[in-house]
Amino acid sequence: MRYVVIGNPVAHSRSPQIHSAFAAQFGLADFQYERLLLPVDGFTEGLCRFVADGGGGCNVTLPFKEEAWRCCDRLSERARAAQAVNTIRVEPNGKLYGDNTDGAGLVADLLRHVSLAGKRILLLGAGGAARGVILPLAAEKPAEIVIANRTAAKAQELAQAFSGQAGVPLSGMDFDAVSGAFDVVVNATSASIGGNALPLPAGVFAPGALAYDMYYSADETAFLQQARESGAAIRLDGLGMLVGQAAEAFFLWTGFRPEVAPVLAELRTSLQ
Ligand code: ATR
Structure with missing residues (x-):
């Protein structure tokens, strides 16, 4: 299944490293996670294309969290309160479930x-x-x-x-x-x-x-x-928050709760 982090800019995002490490904890060989750069005025269109191509879900980062909140079909209570979505799960019927794990x-x-x-x-x-x-x-x-x-x-x-x-x-x-x-x-x-x-x-x-x-x-x-x-x-x-929000997103998509501490330690080392 394919997952992405959508942002603009997104090249700096650590999410692929984090999610690959989570997937490795459970031996999920078919879990793919990449960056997806979309034009500032092209979020909804790009998201629809990703879904049509069979995408399983995405993380959303700046500047699209509010637009993501507007375009989801269903929202978690915490996403509704935040008025922002950082995690989307594509449901089997193609509808978008928006959550906020920050x-x-x-x-x-x-x-x-x-x-x-x-x-x-x-x-x-x-x-x-x-x-x-x-x-x-x-x-x-x-x-x-x-x-x-x-x-x-x-x-x-x-x-x-x-x-x-x-x-x-x-x-x-x-x-x-x-x-x-x-x-x-x-x-x-x-x-x-x-x-x-x-x-x-x-x-x-x-x-x-x-x-x-x-x-x-x-x-x-x-x-x-x-x-x-x-x-x-x-x-x-905020590095721990970054890994923590990713762990919640990973759980929403896969049903597996990853270990945060080793991934946080690895990320800290790679920041130096
Ligand atoms: P985000 O989505 O990251 O919260 P935002 O909605 O633009 O971004 O909010 C930025 C926050 O940082 C605001 O609380 C802003 O204060 P104002 O509401 O007064 O604009 C605050 N902020 C940004 N730069 C700041 C600075 N140099 N000193 C103090 N507060 C700052």
């Missing part, structure tokens, strides 16, 4: 290091990446989730949109308004891509805090450097 990937990676129950979580950013992880984080029953964003209105809107479903206190504000110390601080802004630190008030990292940057790179990201200098004890980049 939040599950993040939470699985966090839980490998700390428990989230009763913790104060600070979520930085209020774009698509933040939206997709709010409910999966809330499901772990933290004491509260504070969303902070450069544009405060977007953080407030997001908090309001999810406050009915989250089951934990949610609030949105700008960076200046954040007060108190947090056990877990997750960077879902794209600031690290540009190498920018964030204007966080002093003292946001509680003693022993975990800092998580959804972005990853071979070098320490700007946010993780800031977290280290501010005393965050545990600092993780």
Whole structure:
């Protein structure tokens, strides 16, 4: 069966390496996974062609996650909440089932290091990446989730949109308004891509805090450097989230739950 990761650009994607390693864990010789570059205005057409050619499913990356959400026939609850789809399974009748495994990937990676129950979580950013992880984080029953964003209105809107479903206190504000110390601080802004630190008030990292940057790179990201200098004890980049979301997608397609740790270790080595 043929699977692809669709994006633009997509040449940098690590997903083929990850999924090949997963398939090898189960000896799935007929599992093929490739990159598929589509024109920015050609996602739906390219996806239809892939399905017509017998494709089994795909991952979707920037800038197509929202368009993928619009064109699926059926959505998981978490994809509906995220308003974005990163995994599509082609059903036997050719219909498209859309899921979003990003939040599950993040939470699985966090839980490998700390428990989230009763913790104060600070979520930085209020774009698509933040939206997709709010409910999966809330499901772990933290004491509260504070969303902070450069544009405060977007953080407030997001908090309001999810406050009915989250089951934990949610609030949105700008960076200046954040007060108190947090056990877990997750960077879902794209600031690290540009190498920018964030204007966080002093003292946001509680003693022993975990800092998580959804972005990853071979070098320490700007946010993780800031977290280290501010005393965050545990600092993780988004490579574990990447492998975690892939593991969820692989399970959706094949019914097999792969081991994440060895694949993450291999990927980390190949990043250096
Ligand atoms: P994504 O889908 O990756 O979340 P996005 O929807 O464009 O991308 O959102 C990017 C997020 O990063 C936003 O929260 C943005 O803040 P604004 O809402 O104020 O634009 C945040 N962001 C990007 N660059 C930033 C920077 N240099 N400093 C602070 N926040 C930044």
